[in-house]
Amino acid sequence: MLTFESSQTQGAKAIVEKLVSLGFQKVKHRISTLDAQPASEAGDVLVMVTGELLIDDEQNAQRYSQVFHLIPDGSSYYVFNDIFRLNYS
């Protein structure tokens, strides 16, 4: 499931459609902190990232926080939960 600001989207196809609809051409991520913890005995990983976004050609970065819950899938992981929020001052 993806939570993007206050909107929730479930399922891979709907999430791709949501991301494509966001209406900017490019976005640059500057990561400030990245923390990870084991989240289950099955090998799940919980990751929190905080940082800044630069959208298209804007000069003012916007701070954000994002959480991923990753589940092992063979030699890789898939994203089971994704919560994104901008951090307004």
Added chain:
Amino acid sequence: MLTFESSQTQGAKAIVEKLVSLGFQKVKHRISTLDAQPASEAGDVLVMVTGELLIDDEQNAQRYSQVFHLIPDGSSYYVFNDIFRLNYS
């Protein structure tokens, strides 16, 4: 497991000792956003909170983000993962 800024602490007893050692007397939380998602078929819940902290008698709030992974335990939940980060501008 607790991640508090860049320090990791594991186990309930060690986490209580860590929180007691933080060296402030009181802290007021002002929550700006709260998002939750189901995180497993067993009823786990992933919660992300963003907001502001006012520590002791300081006037300047500090922005923070915090994630909790809650696991069902009878009619309640326990905190399995807790990641806390201040959001510096």
